[in-house]
Amino acid sequence: MSKISIREAINRVLHEEMARDERVVVMGEDVANRENGGVYGITAGLADKFGELRVIDTPITESAIIGAAGGAALTGLRPVAELMFIDFLGVCLDQLMNQIAKFRYMFGGRATTPVTIRTMIGAGSGTGPQHSAILYPLLVAIPGLKVVAPSNAYDAKGLLAQAIRDDDPVIFCEHKGLYTEECEVPDEPYTIPFGLARTVCVGTDVTVVAFSRMVLLSEQAAELLAAEGISVEVIDPRTLSPLDDEAILASVQKTGRLVVVDESNPYCSMASEVSSIVADKGFDYLDAPIKKVTAPHTPVPASPVLELEYVPSVADIVAAIREVAAYE
Amino acid sequence: MNYSLDTLYEAYRLMKLIREFEERIRDEYQQGKLPGFIHMYRNQEAIAVGACMHLGNDDYIASTHRGHGHCIAKGCGIEDMLLELACKQAGLCKGKGGSMHIADMSKGMLGANAIVGGGPPIAAGAALTARTLGNGMVSMAFIGDGASDQGTVAESLNLAVVLQLPMIFMYENNHYAEFTRNPKPDGRIAERAGAYGMPAVTLDGSDFFAVYEAVGEAVQRGRDGGGPSAVEAVASRYYGHFEGDPQQYRDTAELESSRATSDPIVKFLADDRCRDLESAKIAQIDADIQSILDAGVKRALAAADPTPEQLYSDVYVSYRGEAV
Numbered sequence: 254m255s256k257i258s259i260r261e262a263i264n265r266v267l268h269e270e271m272a273r274d275e276r277v278v279v280m281g282e283d284v285a286n287r288e289n290g291g292v293y294g295i296t297a298g299l300a301d302k303f304g305e306l307r308v309i310d311t312p313i314t315e316s317a318i319i320g321a322a323g324g325a326a327l328t329g330l331r332p333v334a335e336l337m338f339i340d341f342l343g344v345c346l347d348q349l350m351n352q353i354a355k356f357r358y359m360f361g362g363r364a365t366t367p368v369t370i371r372t373m374i375g376a377g378s379g380t381g382p383q384h385s386a387i388l389y390p391l392l393v394a395i396p397g398l399k400v401v402a403p404s405n406a407y408d409a410k411g412l413l414a415q416a417i418r419d420d421d422p423v424i425f426c427e428h429k430g431l432y433t434e435e436c437e438v439p440d441e442p443y444t445i446p447f448g449l450a451r452t453v454c455v456g457t458d459v460t461v462v463a464f465s466r467m468v469l470l471s472e473q474a475a476e477l478l479a480a481e482g483i484s485v486e487v488i489d490p491r492t493l494s495p496l497d498d499e500a501i502l503a504s505v506q507k508t509g510r511l512v513v514v515d516e517s518n519p520y521c522s523m524a525s526e527v528s529s530i531v532a533d534k535g536f537d538y539l540d541a542p543i544k545k546v547t548a549p550h551t552p553v554p555a556s557p558v559l560e561l562e563y564v565p566s567v568a569d570i571v572a573a574i575r576e577v578a579a580y581e
Numbered sequence: 582m583n584y585s586l587d588t589l590y591e592a593y594r595l596m597k598l599i600r601e602f603e604e605r606i607r608d609e610y611q612q613g614k615l616p617g618f619i620h621m622y623r624n625q626e627a628i629a630v631g632a633c634m635h636l637g638n639d640d641y642i643a644s645t646h647r648g649h650g651h652c653i654a655k656g657c658g659i660e661d662m663l664l665e666l667a668c669k670q671a672g673l674c675k676g677k678g679g680s681m682h683i684a685d686m687s688k689g690m691l692g693a694n695a696i697v698g699g700g701p702p703i704a705a706g707a708a709l710t711a712r713t714l715g716n717g718m719v720s721m722a723f724i725g726d727g728a729s730d731q732g733t734v735a736e737s738l739n740l741a742v743v744l745q746l747p748m749i750f751m752y753e754n755n756h757y758a759e760f761t762r763n764p765k766p767d768g769r770i771a772e773r774a775g776a777y778g779m780p781a782v783t784l785d786g787s788d789f790f791a792v793y794e795a796v797g798e799a800v801q802r803g804r805d806g807g808g809p810s811a812v813e814a815v816a817s818r819y820y821g822h823f824e825g826d827p828q829q830y831r832d833t834a835e836l837e838s839s840r841a842t843s844d845p846i847v848k849f850l851a852d853d854r855c856r857d858l859e860s861a862k863i864a865q866i867d868a869d870i871q872s873i874l875d876a877g878v879k880r881a882l883a884a885a886d887p888t889p890e891q892l893y894s895d896v897y898v899s900y901r902g903e904a905v
Binding site: 278280306307309311312314316317318319320321322323324325326327328329330332347348351352355356357358359360361362363364365396397399419420421447448449495497 | 641643672673674675676677678682684685686687691692694695696699701702703704705706707708709710711712713714720732733736737739740743744894895896897898899900901
C-alpha cells in the first residue's frame, strides 16, 4: 500500500494498463508533452516509456479526437482519449452520442467499442463558465455509455483500470478539485466492477447519496452532525451509469430519509434521478420528503466569490440533513 | 494500365449488382415492404466499385446514408443486407440498424451513417489502428459533397495529415446536398483537401477506370506509409435525395441529360478496354444477379421480425456488477 493522490493513481493506472496491453493507446491534446504530461500532469512519463505511436498528441480537434478514438476502438485498439474539460462536449457530442454510444446497438451487437474518455469536471478552481461544468447528467442519459466519477484515489485506480479493460465506452470524470486528495492504495493493479456503490460511512438516521467531490463534503457534514446525535449514512455510487439503485434503496429503507448531493445544475441532474428512483421504487420507505442539494440553475461564474456561492457547501449539506432529520 | 478479364468481369458484376439490388429494393419500398428512409446510389456505382476493389476484408470503410453500393462493393452478403433493410432479426444488424446504419464488422464495413459527415472521424480512427499496429491496412471514408462542408470532415483531413494516417478521403460529388444544389465548382472539394497537405485529384466518377486507377494509387500510398490522399469523384445523382423525393428543385433538361450521359455501366461496356468481354458471360452475370436477388428478397420478406425482448439487448457488452 502507498498513500497517493488521485492524480498519481490515474497516472499509475495508465502506466500499468499500457504495459499490460499493447492495444492501449493514450491520445489527446498535450498528453505526450514530456515536461508536464498535460494540463495537470496526469499523463506524465507515458510518452517516454511507450513512445509516440501509442501516446499521441493531437491537434485541438475534439470531434476528431473522440471520433477517431471510437473508430480505433471499433477496429481493435483500446484507446484512452482525453477530452480536456467536459465543457468541450459541445464540440464533439455527435461522435459520442450518435456514433460511439450507438455502435453496438445499431450494429446488432456485432461491434465492440472499448474506448475510455477521461475528462475533467467541476467548479472550484476559478476557471469560469466554460471550464468548470459537471455535465455528466447529459451523458448518463445516453444509452450505450457508462459514466464513472471517483471521489478518492483507491476508487480512481480500480475504476480506471476497469474502464480501460471494459469492452464498452466509458466516460471517466475527474474532478479538478480532487486531484490532490490522497488515500492508501494497493500497489498492485486491481479493478472495481461498475454499478457497485461504496458506503462511505454507516449511519441510521439519514441517507446521503453524493457524487464526485460532493462525497468529501458529505463526509465532513456527517462528521459534524454526529456530534449533534444525527447518524448519517453516506453512499458514493462511484458509477453514475450503471447506477447502483439497489444500494441506495437499501439504505433508504434503513434510514427512511434521503438527501442527494450533486454539483450538477438542478434539472435532470443525478440528484433528480436518484430522487426519482427512490420516489418510484422506495416511496413506502420514506419518513420525510427527499431533499436535493445541487448547484443552482446558472452557469459556473468566474468570480471566486460567486463560485463559492454556486458550489454546494458543507453548510448547505448540513442544513439539508438537519431539515430532513427533523421532519415529522 | 492493363486490366485482366477477371478484373473487368468483377467490376461489371459489382456495378450491375448494386444497380439491380437498388432497383429491386426501390420497387419493394414503393410497395411499402421496407420501413424507414432509403437513399438510392444509381449512377454512382463506379465510385464504390472502383474504390473498394482495392480493399480487402481487413481494410476499413466508413460509409454514408447513401451506402448500399459501398456495402456491396466491400463484400457484404446480399441476403444479409436485404434482411437488414427489411429490419429482420437475421439481418446484418439484427434489424436495429436498417438501411441508414447498416454495418458489417467482418467485412471492415464500419457502418452507413445517418449523420452527414459522421463517418470520417471514425475512419480516421480505423486508420489510426492500422498505423499503430503497422499492419499495412488502409481506411477509406466516403464523403458526399454535402458532408464536405461539415467540420468533422475538416477535422479529419487535418488529423490525417498531422498523424500521417493511411486514409483515403473518397469524395462523391453528386452536386446535391439533399435538395440544394451545391454551388461549389467541381474540383473545389479536392482543392480543399489538398490544401491540408495531401495529394488530391478530381475525376469523372462515372468512369470506372478513372476511379480505379486514382484510388489504386491512393491506397498504395497509404499502405506504403505515405499518408492520406483525397479523390473527388464527380458524379450525377439519378434519383432524389431519398426515395420518394420527386426532385422538383432540379431542372428537367439537366436531369434528363445527366441521366443519359453519366451511366457508369453503359460507359464501362462501351469502353475499348472492355472489348474482349463476351456478351454470353455478361448475360450469365446478369441472370445470376437476378436469381440472387429473387431468392434474397423472397427470404428477407418472409423472415422473422425481431422479438420484443431484443429491444433490450446489445446496448452494452457487460451490465451492472459484471467484472472484466
